[in-house]
Amino acid sequence: MWFLVRVLLLLYVVGTEQYLLGRVGTWIPDSTAILLVFCGVKRSPKTAVKWILPLAVFRAFFHPGALLFHIWLLLVAWLVAHTTRRLFFAERWQLQFLLGVGLAWILSEAQGLLLADDGQDPLGRGMLAALVTGLVTPGLLFCFTAFESRVGPEPVFVGTGEETR
């Protein structure tokens, strides 16, 4: 149930981002990149895949490109974040900033390369949007983690058996 509610929230985040892109400007941070950094840095591969699939469906509805293309794009971007986490200190805000910029740039360039004839991102995003995404990523990641620990289900402690001896 909680997962469904959060998926619905994600849908409205992606929809609101679309609305703001047309009305406010193309520098609006990329919510997909932020979620992928969160999944890559803070979550296990199983959880990440669980989030990538609904996100790909939403992107196939809102953006050009079909579902398979979006699944591929999100998997590639998430693998970049996941591999980077294993090589560096994932808790450092500098790394999270760099990952935010990098993933937003990868998503924008890949969409421009594969979905547009002129090589421009169909959503009009450029380096400014990638930088803004990077700037907001560490703060949002902190908020997500805090939100999940307060609102989400209670974590179940599984002992090793050592403590009962």
Place this chain on the structure above:
Amino acid sequence: MSREDTRWLRVSMLAALVLSPLAWRRPELSLPGERWLEFATAIAYRPFSVLRLVEAQAAAATMPVLAEPTERGSVERLEELLDAALRAGHPVVPATVLRSYGRGGGGNRDSLELELRVGREEAAQLSGRPVVFGTSLVGFVAAAEPGHGDGQRLRVELLNHRDRKAEPRRWIGVGESRVAPRLRKLELLVEAARPEAPHPLRVLHAAPRQLDTWSPDRSPYWVRTQESRVLHPDLPGGLLLGRLVDVGYLDEGFVLRRYIEPLWDPRSLVRVGILLPDSEDRRRPRRPGVSSRQVLSLRRLWVSPPGFSYRRYLLSGAGMHPGAAILSGDRCLGLVEWARGGLAVAEPLGVRGQVLSLMWMDPEQSRIHSLVVRGCGLGAHGAWFEILHPPEQSGDLTGGTLFSGVLGRYFPHGLRVGEVDARRGRRFHARTSGFDTWPSRVFHPAGEPDD
């Protein structure tokens, strides 16, 4: 990392690897059930659309209305030019094309469905009659199928149609140089090529066999039919089959195979003529233009942000089909990408990857060209298109008006698409009718009872 995490990581990497070629080559390729997922997304994003769906399903909302004519003059002129293009020097029955499709396998379009409805007897009479576009031979009226009832639509088998069970049709043709008509002519026996062949027709025999038809001072050779009492007694001579294409060691003067490339593309055919014997002369009344077509109303629920090279509209209404035209008056705004359960996503004409059949009419309204184009994305105040057919189209299209060609049963011809205002090589920019945000109420053509 736990064993389960490692397994998920490996699966993800493998999936990314396997999907790479598909994502690079065909990013628009959708899965069979994908539209239902998008439908669920649309319902979740716009929950109030459920109420609209109920409204749309109600009988009052689905009553067809007549589209308001706005620019009857240019549409009528277009119809006149389409009829004039059918004059082949023989009596013809004009027929509007509803769609072109592939029946014979290989993915090639080898059949046309005509709008013309005939009774069982008339279908039997017309069966096998040649079908022309101008002086080009396009194909032959298909034999009525066993269950053919009265009022069924006629079907045309194009020249490249091959029936697996029957002997292929063969024609006798004569090739003549376009640049030097006094040069020796090439006599040919022609049949439909296999679907995997590079061109629709192949030459079985040519006499003289090694006649030079490829040198720059001789090429191109155009091939026309020749009368034959044995092979095709009903086919008049002089109908154009296409342009001769030679394959072989041409530099050394040796040709291995010859093919024929018709000058038309099945997607660009809007109106064709069924040739009648010279003793008969009957003209069927043309059906009324799109201005009096029955249409169904649609409501706009959501539109993607303006100013980008793509745009999507979420529409609700009854009876929508993928590929249907979205109209406002007699202007074509876009086409339906997918439709499920009363909801549809539509795109304006010209978004990247759309393949459309269009007709271009010059500013003086004296001639038309049939074009097959591919959308290259929305521009500053319209859309960019790339010309796919005809391959040698080089004239300046600027200033002309674009009308819709034939794109299936629910995408009628003769709808105003826009005006061409710039050209860059094989690409042109048009101020399209559907570029500005669509009104909250738009329409789509209503189907007929058996559609």
